[in-house]
Amino acid sequence: MSTPQNTGPRDAPYGTGAHRAAGEALRGTGVTVREADPDDAVAGVMPSWVALPESTEEVAALMRVSASHDLAVVPAGGGTRLHWGAPPDRCDLLVDTCCLNAIPEHASGDLVVRAQAGVTMDALAEALAAEGQELALDVPVPGSTVGGTLATAAAGPRRLRYGTARDLLIGITVVLADGTIARSGGKVVKNVAGYDLGKLFTGSYGTLGIITEAVFRLHPVSPARRWITADLPADPGAVAAALAASQAEPSAVELDWLAPSPRFTVSALVEGAAVEDRAHAVRAVLGGDGGGKAPGWWGAPPGEVLLELRVPPSGVDGALSAVAARGLPARVRGALASAVLQIAPAVDIGGPEFAAFVSGLRGDVAPFGGRLTVLAAPPELARLADRWGPVGALPLMRRVKERFDPGRRMSPGRLAGGI
Amino acid sequence: MTETLDELARRLEEALPPGAVITDPVRLRTYECDGLTHHRAVPGVVVLPESAEQIAAVVRLCGEYGVPFVARGAGTGLSGGALPRTDGVLVVTSKMRRILAVDLANRRAVVEPGVTNLAITEAVREHGYYYAPDPSSQQVCTIGGNVAENSGGAHCLKYGFTVNHVLALEIVTPDGEIVTLDADDPGYDLLGAFVGSEGTLGITTKVTVRLSRAPQAVTTLLAAFKDIEQGGQAVSAIIGGGVVPAAIEMMDALAIEAAEAAVACAYPRGAGAVLIVELDGPAAEVAHQFAEVERVCLDSGAFELRTAAGPEERAAIWKGRKSAFAAVGRISPAYIVQDGVVPRTALPEVLASIDRLSAEHGIRVANVFHAGDGNLHPLVLFDDAEPGAGERAELVSGRILDLCIEHGGSITGEHGVGVDKSRYMPKMFTDDDLDTMQLVRCAFDSRGLSNPGKIFPTPRLCGEVPGVRKGVHPLVESGRAEQF
Numbered sequence: 011m012s013t014p015q016n017t018g019p020r021d022a023p024y025g026t027g028a029h030r031a032a033g034e035a036l037r038g039t040g041v042t043v044r045e046a047d048p049d050d051a052v053a054g055v056m057p058s059w060v061a062l063p064e065s066t067e068e069v070a071a072l073m074r075v076s077a078s079h080d081l082a083v084v085p086a087g088g089g090t091r092l093h094w095g096a097p098p099d100r101c102d103l104l105v106d107t108c109c110l111n112a113i114p115e116h117a118s119g120d121l122v123v124r125a126q127a128g129v130t131m132d133a134l135a136e137a138l139a140a141e142g143q144e145l146a147l148d149v150p151v152p153g154s155t156v157g158g159t160l161a162t163a164a165a166g167p168r169r170l171r172y173g174t175a176r177d178l179l180i181g182i183t184v185v186l187a188d189g190t191i192a193r194s195g196g197k198v199v200k201n202v203a204g205y206d207l208g209k210l211f212t213g214s215y216g217t218l219g220i221i222t223e224a225v226f227r228l229h230p231v232s233p234a235r236r237w238i239t240a241d242l243p244a245d246p247g248a249v250a251a252a253l254a255a256s257q258a259e260p261s262a263v264e265l266d267w268l269a270p271s272p273r274f275t276v277s278a279l280v281e282g283a284a285v286e287d288r289a290h291a292v293r294a295v296l297g298g299d300g301g302g303k304a305p306g307w308w309g310a311p312p313g314e315v316l317l318e319l320r321v322p323p324s325g326v327d328g329a330l331s332a333v334a335a336r337g338l339p340a341r342v343r344g345a346l347a348s349a350v351l352q353i354a355p356a357v358d359i360g361g362p363e364f365a366a367f368v369s370g371l372r373g374d375v376a377p378f379g380g381r382l383t384v385l386a387a388p389p390e391l392a393r394l395a396d397r398w399g400p401v402g403a404l405p406l407m408r409r410v411k412e413r414f415d416p417g418r419r420m421s422p423g424r425l426a427g428g429i
Numbered sequence: 430m431t432e433t434l435d436e437l438a439r440r441l442e443e444a445l446p447p448g449a450v451i452t453d454p455v456r457l458r459t460y461e462c463d464g465l466t467h468h469r470a471v472p473g474v475v476v477l478p479e480s481a482e483q484i485a486a487v488v489r490l491c492g493e494y495g496v497p498f499v500a501r502g503a504g505t506g507l508s509g510g511a512l513p514r515t516d517g518v519l520v521v522t523s524k525m526r527r528i529l530a531v532d533l534a535n536r537r538a539v540v541e542p543g544v545t546n547l548a549i550t551e552a553v554r555e556h557g558y559y560y561a562p563d564p565s566s567q568q569v570c571t572i573g574g575n576v577a578e579n580s581g582g583a584h585c586l587k588y589g590f591t592v593n594h595v596l597a598l599e600i601v602t603p604d605g606e607i608v609t610l611d612a613d614d615p616g617y618d619l620l621g622a623f624v625g626s627e628g629t630l631g632i633t634t635k636v637t638v639r640l641s642r643a644p645q646a647v648t649t650l651l652a653a654f655k656d657i658e659q660g661g662q663a664v665s666a667i668i669g670g671g672v673v674p675a676a677i678e679m680m681d682a683l684a685i686e687a688a689e690a691a692v693a694c695a696y697p698r699g700a701g702a703v704l705i706v707e708l709d710g711p712a713a714e715v716a717h718q719f720a721e722v723e724r725v726c727l728d729s730g731a732f733e734l735r736t737a738a739g740p741e742e743r744a745a746i747w748k749g750r751k752s753a754f755a756a757v758g759r760i761s762p763a764y765i766v767q768d769g770v771v772p773r774t775a776l777p778e779v780l781a782s783i784d785r786l787s788a789e790h791g792i793r794v795a796n797v798f799h800a801g802d803g804n805l806h807p808l809v810l811f812d813d814a815e816p817g818a819g820e821r822a823e824l825v826s827g828r829i830l831d832l833c834i835e836h837g838g839s840i841t842g843e844h845g846v847g848v849d850k851s852r853y854m855p856k857m858f859t860d861d862d863l864d865t866m867q868l869v870r871c872a873f874d875s876r877g878l879s880n881p882g883k884i885f886p887t888p889r890l891c892g893e894v895p896g897v898r899k900g901v902h903p904l905v906e907s908g909r910a911e912q913f
């Protein structure tokens with residue numbers, strides 16, 4: 011990876027008077043601000059400053075200063091997915107949400123929680139478990155935060171049953187580029203008053219503003235869980251479809267596969283009441299063995315370099331054949347029945363080879379209605395590849411970006427089309 | 430009709446098939462309101478397009494003349510979301526009612542916006558599938574309207590709303606472009622933002638819906654309680670115990686009285702409240718949960734329990750609940766249907782406050798609600814022949830929304846804001862919240878021509894994209910990026 015470059019603000023090169031003035035103004039907010047060091051680099055781009063706000067109001071104060079000094083701002087949570095998406099075009103201020111770590115409200119009777127963006131998913135899970143509840147988003151990477159999970163629209167195996175972050179988020183507080191604090195939704199699940207800004211910010215990669223607080227609907231922790239795991243020689247997609255259509259109602263059906271080997275490991279999770287009956291129903295379709303523990307690979311990302319393949323369920327087996335036919339060793343893992351899979355090519359893949367794999371596979375899966383995006387790849391690999399592929403709604407996304415961040419200062423360039 | 434509308438109507442006639450443009454004043458009156466009948470406006474022109482391309486042509490012509498347009502499905506909405514503009518065009522999707530594809534392998538169907546909600550389920554029922562959101566008007570309401578309103582229904586407690594069941598949309602933007610919003614698009618969830626935007630971000634022309642597997646078992650139980658407090662306690666205990674029923678509905682004594690008068694639903698005598706709990710899913714799970722629900726109801730004081738053994742008995746249990754809105758017509762000359770949400774745990778307190786309001790203003794309120802998600806539908810009863818009664822009913826109805834806001838709830842759970850509740854939006858949201866929401870509107874519809882006057886009490890003037898750009902961005906200069 012190239013050495014992080016400190017570019018300095020657009021109109022205030024590093025070390026100039028304007029640069030010093032911007033630093034002083036940031037400190038003048040009273041928020042903890044420090045000089046950045048190379049460990050703070052975002053996908054190879056080093057900020058000048060790191061701020062550690064403790065409240066939504068402090069984030070707003072930082073954003074107002076950033077607006078008046080034309081600073082580019084990148085929010086960061088636990089840093090577990092900071093290398094996802096394209097590197098920012100520039101980054102002056104990193105807003106580290108680590109100190110936005112309160113859970114101001116857990117209304118257990120209402121199955122609702124309000125958490126600040128910097129709360130880690132582990133800490134949240136721990137607090138909720140004390141009341142026998144959970145946020146049904148599986149985010150297995152330790153240290154990832156509420157804000158980062160939303161910004162990257164991350165979701166795990168149980169998306170099949172509970173949906174993804176956008177389906178469980180019921181209220182959001184954000185701070186816009188100009189310091190405006192805005193909320194939408196609320197703390198009741200059923201609510202159609204006004205536009206749902208939470209949807210817009212889910213998957214926004216920090217390009218619209220900074221998420222400071224989120225309200226989620228919760229579920230009771232299931233009294234029992236069973237995982238049924240089997241190795242299949244072929245067509246795991248067809249088996250997953252049969253499971254999804256069965257009355258066993260699995261909460262997740264996951265794949266783990268080292269392409270191009272002819273051994274597909276499939277694991278299904280059933281939870282809730284009458285779990286043994288349902289595990290039995292799963293075994294009737296899948297075969298294999300069951301137990302109360304998840305396989306070691308369950309929900310874990312398959313590697314460092316990550317592609318995401320989405321395809322209508324009936325296209326899964328065709329898409330997997332296409333992966334195998336590319337002949338490149340790759341670990342494929344993910345939500346088989348939901349047909350959202352992550353592909354991790356071998357780490358020693360070269361740039362041109364990677365680009366050819368991405369564009370080739372993208373072409374292969376298109377006839378099945380599939381699409382392929384690059385979730386995470388170091389710049390030297392991604393440089394030659396189109397990270398996003400065609401996005402039909404891109405012109406509308408650009409217009410949304412223009413309205414929310416006309417100065418193009420929020421995580422500029424991290425999303426498709428240079429947004 | 431103004432000269433502009435006259436000319437626009439002529440241009441629309443050129444662009445659309447014969448008979449697709451209505452300007453006859455008598456026929457226009459058919460469309461003067463939706464399900465909220467006290468807001469009325471005769472549309473300037475009505476068009477009945479048959480394709481996305483025709484809708485795009487209509488929208489582009491409206492843009493050319495600076496004329497607002499409003500989309501309408503079956504007109505069953507209860508917030509005036511499809512209230513026409515006298516100076517505008519009403520785009521009615523009733524001719525677009527084809528089911529374009531049923532793809533069971535991928536558990537989805539592609540339909541035109543004028544297809545009714547129930548028609549989707551009817552098309553796939555024999556294969557063991559259904560479309561989950563079930564607004565009470567599902568026999569007539571259209572999927573296009575459901576998308577605009579993010580419709581729910583009695584079963585959304587377990588299965589979610591329209592937004593959780595739409596996989597892709599084809600829309601005509603207010604600029605007249607045909608765009609697909611797909612759940613699998615990377616980046617902003619524009620699909621999610623569009624659903625529930627009440628027609629203010631464009632017109633839906635095609636909907637890809639998720640089909641759900643029909644549950645293996647369904648059990649419906651009716652529990653009668655002495656009073657509403659006991660019923661509320663049972664609801665809290667069921668949900669708190671980890672059971673998520675498909676539906677939990679409650680009716681109070683006055684609502685029961687109305688339903689008895691209208692459809693003789695024969696609910697247990699002397700009930701101050703009835704609770705309807707429906708459980709569905711794998712048979713073993715349902716059996717387990719049923720035992721739990723039964724125990725909780727008895728513990729909470731239920732004096733009679735009935736269980737539906739089959740579809741007929743299930744229909745009998747639901748009969749009173751489903752007829753409740755219309756039934757109050759039997760016990761009151763006029764009524765207002767309210768829609769508000771409170772956190773479930775606040776239900777007892779809010780219902781007690783509604784009682785006090787009712788007594789204080791001499792206005793009867795019948796309570797029917799989706800208890801599981803705290804969605805109240807108070808029916809505010811009054812005699813429109815009595816001077817001042819309508820005003821008092823309006824006051825009580827408005828105060829109920831205030832109660833919802835005070836308890837951290839919402840001014841609408843499923844009927845939408847429309848024209849009816851835009852004035853309450855500033856009570857629930859700050860000016861900054863509303864201005865920020867309107868940034869989305871400006872992005873989609875900078876001229877504010879798509880269903881103007883709905884949701885937001887004060888329209889935001891969009892103007893040019895604000896903000897300062899100083900010189901040329903270095904990436905643009907070096908040719909490495911385009912600036913947007």
